[in-house]
Amino acid sequence: MGAVKTKRMPRAVREQQMLDAAVRTFGQRGYMAASMDEIAELAGVSKPLVYLYLNSKEDLFTACIRREATALVAAVRAGARPGLPADRQLWSGLTAFFTHTARHPDGWAVLHLQARTHGVVFAAEVAAMRAEIVEFVTQLILAAARDAHRDPDLPEREVAGLAEALVGAAESLADWANTTPGVTVRQSAATLMNFAWAGLGDLMAGRRWTPPDDEPGPETAQSGLTSPVT
Amino acid sequence: MGAVKTKRMPRAVREQQMLDAAVRTFGQRGYMAASMDEIAELAGVSKPLVYLYLNSKEDLFTACIRREATALVAAVRAGARPGLPADRQLWSGLTAFFTHTARHPDGWAVLHLQARTHGVVFAAEVAAMRAEIVEFVTQLILAAARDAHRDPDLPEREVAGLAEALVGAAESLADWANTTPGVTVRQSAATLMNFAWAGLGDLMAGRRWTPPDDEPGPETAQSGLTSPVT
Amino acid sequence: MGAVKTKRMPRAVREQQMLDAAVRTFGQRGYMAASMDEIAELAGVSKPLVYLYLNSKEDLFTACIRREATALVAAVRAGARPGLPADRQLWSGLTAFFTHTARHPDGWAVLHLQARTHGVVFAAEVAAMRAEIVEFVTQLILAAARDAHRDPDLPEREVAGLAEALVGAAESLADWANTTPGVTVRQSAATLMNFAWAGLGDLMAGRRWTPPDDEPGPETAQSGLTSPVT
Amino acid sequence: MGAVKTKRMPRAVREQQMLDAAVRTFGQRGYMAASMDEIAELAGVSKPLVYLYLNSKEDLFTACIRREATALVAAVRAGARPGLPADRQLWSGLTAFFTHTARHPDGWAVLHLQARTHGVVFAAEVAAMRAEIVEFVTQLILAAARDAHRDPDLPEREVAGLAEALVGAAESLADWANTTPGVTVRQSAATLMNFAWAGLGDLMAGRRWTPPDDEPGPETAQSGLTSPVT
DNA sequence: CATGAATGAGGGTTCATTCAT
DNA sequence: CATGAATGAACCCTCATTCAT
Numbered sequence: 001m002g003a004v005k006t007k008r009m010p011r012a013v014r015e016q017q018m019l020d021a022a023v024r025t026f027g028q029r030g031y032m033a034a035s036m037d038e039i040a041e042l043a044g045v046s047k048p049l050v051y052l053y054l055n056s057k058e059d060l061f062t063a064c065i066r067r068e069a070t071a072l073v074a075a076v077r078a079g080a081r082p083g084l085p086a087d088r089q090l091w092s093g094l095t096a097f098f099t100h101t102a103r104h105p106d107g108w109a110v111l112h113l114q115a116r117t118h119g120v121v122f123a124a125e126v127a128a129m130r131a132e133i134v135e136f137v138t139q140l141i142l143a144a145a146r147d148a149h150r151d152p153d154l155p156e157r158e159v160a161g162l163a164e165a166l167v168g169a170a171e172s173l174a175d176w177a178n179t180t181p182g183v184t185v186r187q188s189a190a191t192l193m194n195f196a197w198a199g200l201g202d203l204m205a206g207r208r209w210t211p212p213d214d215e216p217g218p219e220t221a222q223s224g225l226t227s228p229v230t
Numbered sequence: 231m232g233a234v235k236t237k238r239m240p241r242a243v244r245e246q247q248m249l250d251a252a253v254r255t256f257g258q259r260g261y262m263a264a265s266m267d268e269i270a271e272l273a274g275v276s277k278p279l280v281y282l283y284l285n286s287k288e289d290l291f292t293a294c295i296r297r298e299a300t301a302l303v304a305a306v307r308a309g310a311r312p313g314l315p316a317d318r319q320l321w322s323g324l325t326a327f328f329t330h331t332a333r334h335p336d337g338w339a340v341l342h343l344q345a346r347t348h349g350v351v352f353a354a355e356v357a358a359m360r361a362e363i364v365e366f367v368t369q370l371i372l373a374a375a376r377d378a379h380r381d382p383d384l385p386e387r388e389v390a391g392l393a394e395a396l397v398g399a400a401e402s403l404a405d406w407a408n409t410t411p412g413v414t415v416r417q418s419a420a421t422l423m424n425f426a427w428a429g430l431g432d433l434m435a436g437r438r439w440t441p442p443d444d445e446p447g448p449e450t451a452q453s454g455l456t457s458p459v460t
Numbered sequence: 461m462g463a464v465k466t467k468r469m470p471r472a473v474r475e476q477q478m479l480d481a482a483v484r485t486f487g488q489r490g491y492m493a494a495s496m497d498e499i500a501e502l503a504g505v506s507k508p509l510v511y512l513y514l515n516s517k518e519d520l521f522t523a524c525i526r527r528e529a530t531a532l533v534a535a536v537r538a539g540a541r542p543g544l545p546a547d548r549q550l551w552s553g554l555t556a557f558f559t560h561t562a563r564h565p566d567g568w569a570v571l572h573l574q575a576r577t578h579g580v581v582f583a584a585e586v587a588a589m590r591a592e593i594v595e596f597v598t599q600l601i602l603a604a605a606r607d608a609h610r611d612p613d614l615p616e617r618e619v620a621g622l623a624e625a626l627v628g629a630a631e632s633l634a635d636w637a638n639t640t641p642g643v644t645v646r647q648s649a650a651t652l653m654n655f656a657w658a659g660l661g662d663l664m665a666g667r668r669w670t671p672p673d674d675e676p677g678p679e680t681a682q683s684g685l686t687s688p689v690t
Numbered sequence: 691m692g693a694v695k696t697k698r699m700p701r702a703v704r705e706q707q708m709l710d711a712a713v714r715t716f717g718q719r720g721y722m723a724a725s726m727d728e729i730a731e732l733a734g735v736s737k738p739l740v741y742l743y744l745n746s747k748e749d750l751f752t753a754c755i756r757r758e759a760t761a762l763v764a765a766v767r768a769g770a771r772p773g774l775p776a777d778r779q780l781w782s783g784l785t786a787f788f789t790h791t792a793r794h795p796d797g798w799a800v801l802h803l804q805a806r807t808h809g810v811v812f813a814a815e816v817a818a819m820r821a822e823i824v825e826f827v828t829q830l831i832l833a834a835a836r837d838a839h840r841d842p843d844l845p846e847r848e849v850a851g852l853a854e855a856l857v858g859a860a861e862s863l864a865d866w867a868n869t870t871p872g873v874t875v876r877q878s879a880a881t882l883m884n885f886a887w888a889g890l891g892d893l894m895a896g897r898r899w900t901p902p903d904d905e906p907g908p909e910t911a912q913s914g915l916t917s918p919v920t
Numbered sequence: 921c922a923t924g925a926a927t928g929a930g931g932g933t934t935c936a937t938t939c940a941t
Numbered sequence: 942c943a944t945g946a947a948t949g950a951a952c953c954c955t956c957a958t959t960c961a962t
Contacts (some may be wrong), residue, residue: 008940008946030347032262036932046948051933091441113347117260164406165399165425172398173391179357183391186441191391193439195429202428209423211321211416266957276922278959287957468925468961490807492722496953506927511954551901573807577720624866625859625885632858639817643851646901651851653899655889662888669883671781671876726936736943738938747936926960934952941944 015053018043023064027106031061031118058121065115065122068107069129075100076133086144087197093136094170094189101174102185108178112171130167137163145204162203166196245283248273253294257336261291261348288351295345295352298337299359305330306363316374317427323370324400324419331404332415338408342401360397367393375434392433396426475513478503483524487566491521491578518581525575525582528567529589535560536593546604547657553600554630554649561634562645568638572631590627597623605664622663626656705743708733713754717796721751721808748811755805755812758797759819765790766823776834777887783830784860784879791864792875798868802861820857827853835894852893856886 009017021043025034036057040047054060079096080089101108111129115122141159173192177183202208239247251273255264266287270277284290309326310319331338341359345352371389403422407413432438469477481503485494496517500507514520539556540549561568571589575582601619633652637643662668699707711733715724726747730737744750769786770779791798801819805812831849863882867873892898 168402169399198432628862629859658892
């Protein structure tokens with residue numbers, strides 16, 4: 001198994017092969033369970049060559065994270081074209097996101113599962129990428145508010161929290177779609193848009209769901225599903 | 231550190247001590263980095279006894295997952311009392327969830343981070359628990375629809391997706407709250423309720439955000455935040 | 461080969477076996493060329509046990525140095541009994557030294573060759589032992605001066621230099637005796653006594669060999685072998 | 691750093707550059723810790739060329755030993771000019787020896803430390819050179835005896851031992867001088883001459899320090915510093 | 921049951937050494 | 942000859958796991 005053993009390739013090519021193998025192995029086995037032996041074999045090279053090019057397991061993992069993070073951000077940015085209205089941009093950004101994570105499940109596992117579980121150094125690496133996406137979504141939300149000519153009193157802090165929640169929900173859905181068979185990209189994106197867009201609209205309109213007092217006891221709460229809307 | 235070394239305890243108690251130590255070690259060090267030596271020492275027990283009671287590292291980890299999963303589900307179920315209206319049930323269920331994950335960060339790390347990153351066997355174990363919670367939320371959504379006397383055309387698949395998204399968002403928020411200092415349980419729950427409830431209400435009212443055709447091309451869509459309502 | 465594989469020995473015994481094997485291997489192969497595998501096999505144990513008891517190759521080497529250094533100093537001290545006159549004490553100290561180094565050639569190689577060639581940490585370890593012996597010899601020289609009622613103007617600094625030279629010569633002779641077949645302990649000791657004792661006496665009497673001017677050119681120097689004596 | 695990269699040099703020159711780099715690296719890092727990569731880089735040469743010219747690490751090391759040994763012997767021989775009386779010849783030989791070792795510390799480290807600590811093959815190489823120097827010193831001692839017209843009963847074996855001791859002491863002093871700052875060549879040579887010359891003179895005059903019987907027991911020996919003379 | 925003794929198996933890392941270009 | 946690509950063979954170290962007492 002593994003790539004066909006072709007000899008004497010230029011360094012750049014070999015490095016990509018190694019990163020391919022590493023992402024796959026790290027994504028499936030996990031960072032610690034992945035052995036450099038397995039990665040080297042899967043890449044069709046000897047272990048010393050992996051070390052010659054990528055120095056150490058940590059560096060190799062970091063290189064994987066960087067490559068996958070860059071690719072993911074690029075995919076999302078390429079998906080959401082700036083000319084469109086905000087909701088359409090969000091839609092196509094989500095579509096691109098789900099498409100990319102579905103096409104690169106190991107890369108996504110490396111970013112979302114492995115990198116966050118094995119040391120702050122790696123976690124920081126993905127946190128940087130995530131922050132970029134969150135910022136992107138934040139701008140989208142603000143743009144949507146401008147589009148709707150409604151900018152009542154949404155403090156920047158709250159917008160950031162909403163973007164966090166949206167991104168978090170998207171990440172969870174990506175995991176779910178990757179694990180559950182038969183879920184299409186459009187379904188995931190549509191679910192999330194439906195789930196989130198109205199909530200955003202309500203918030204911007206100043207309508208909120210008010211939590212009850214802390215330990216309410218038996219009271220006749222009459223809040224229904226339609227209550228926040230009206 | 232570690233439990234005080236007391237002799238001759240009944241097996242059930244000893245096992246709980248071991249699981250306590252294991253959950254803590256697995257949660258903090260990670261599955262692979264946790265050593266049986268450390269767990270045994272933290273439990274105040276000799277290593278052979280750990281093997282006598284729990285067979286292997288894998289079995290020990292599985293036992294940890296099962297115990298923590300059961301506890302989490304129980305906490306959520308206990309939180310949401312059946313008599314209340316659906317949104318209040320969801321609110322108290324979320325509150326219970328965030329409270330539990332905040333009080334048992336190592337258990338939560340075991341379930342949400344470690345179990346999903348180290349082999350399908352463990353992942354399946356948490357998937358079962360998660361399915362239980364998702365089903366619980368699904369029933370809540372359906373009950374909410376009944377409460378509102380509006381059950382137009384919500385296909386089961388879509389409800390499942392919504393429940394997934396809600397649970398996923400809750401999980402993300404739990405992680406975020408566990409990592410970010412100064413975030414209270416009420417804040418997390420309120421953020422999520424605000425974010426989600428309106429979307430759910432809109433969906434049940436038949437209002438949805440309609441995705442564009444697949445490769446949209448340059449079209450002059452002027453949908454703003456209110457557009458999905460129309 | 462190696463020790464007969466006896467199982468379940470108390471730790472102290474096993475440790476000595478390991479140190480025996482380590483001293484032998486380090487002495488013959490050298491620190492870097494010695495492999496932990498070989499040492500473990502020679503000791504009749506598995507490699508992990510060596511690590512369990514002695515932590516690392518460095519620690520193992522340090523333990524070897526300490527054990528051999530302590531043994532050597534003890535042997536020399538035991539040899540030179542305090543009641544005798546200084547020259548006799550020196551004689552028996554030298555005899556003990558040569559006897560010990562001849563009986564433990566690997567230990568001597570560890571101390572004199574390996575420890576000095578592989579890192580300052582190890583070198584410092586033997587330097588401490590050597591300083592102890594040099595101090596011992598220094599005291600012997602001073603005692604000899606007292607015995608002979610001649611304490612003219614021998615500055616402490618010079619005595620230290622002489623002790624250094626004497627110890628250095630003894631070390632070299634030990635190497636030589638270990639490498640050249642047919643050299644007895646008595647021969648080595650006698651050679652060194654004859655070589656050194658008169659020089660010491662002359663120095664204490666204030667007689668020195670005076671070096672010529674720096675670049676003398678062709679001059680009729682008439683210093684013979686007897687000149688310093690007179 | 692390293693030699694300036696100049697192209698197309700004759701083989702002999704290239705080889706010397708490699709040997710220079712090798713001696714320096716071996717002397718500072720030690721035989722095993724020195725890597726062929728480092729040597730090649732320091733020599734300003736590609737690694738395959740090193741192998742083309744010098745075959746292997748072992749051969750390269752042997753070549754270093756031979757070159758440095760030859761240079762050292764030549765320096766000593768050149769120092770001691772045959773016309774002078776024996777003590778002056780010894781003096782100038784020692785001076786040359788200390789001068790050379792001080793000027794080529796890496797070469798000296800290779801000969802005296804590295805070659806003796808890494809396998810019998812290398813040790814034999816330096817042993818041959820050392821034998822040459824010892825023989826040279828032996829001849830000097832015999833010449834001195836002739837000069838003094840006193841050749842009583844000096845057995846060849848004993849002369850050899852004396853030469854060994856003298857050379858060994860010189861070697862120790864060279865190490866000491868190389869490690870201790872502020873020690874001049876003249877000081878080293880003077881120390882050794884003072885230390886040794888009287889002993890030699892006494893021996894040639896037939897005066898020796900007589901060792902006691904093997905297991906002496908409690909006897910009232912009152913030998914002081916002057917006793918061997920009597 | 922608790923303890924100390926003990927190990928098989930494997931993981932990360934390095935290095936001398938060799939070809940093809 | 943110089944260079945970059947490539948590797949076989951170790952080496953140090955660790956850990957889950959098991960017995961004998």
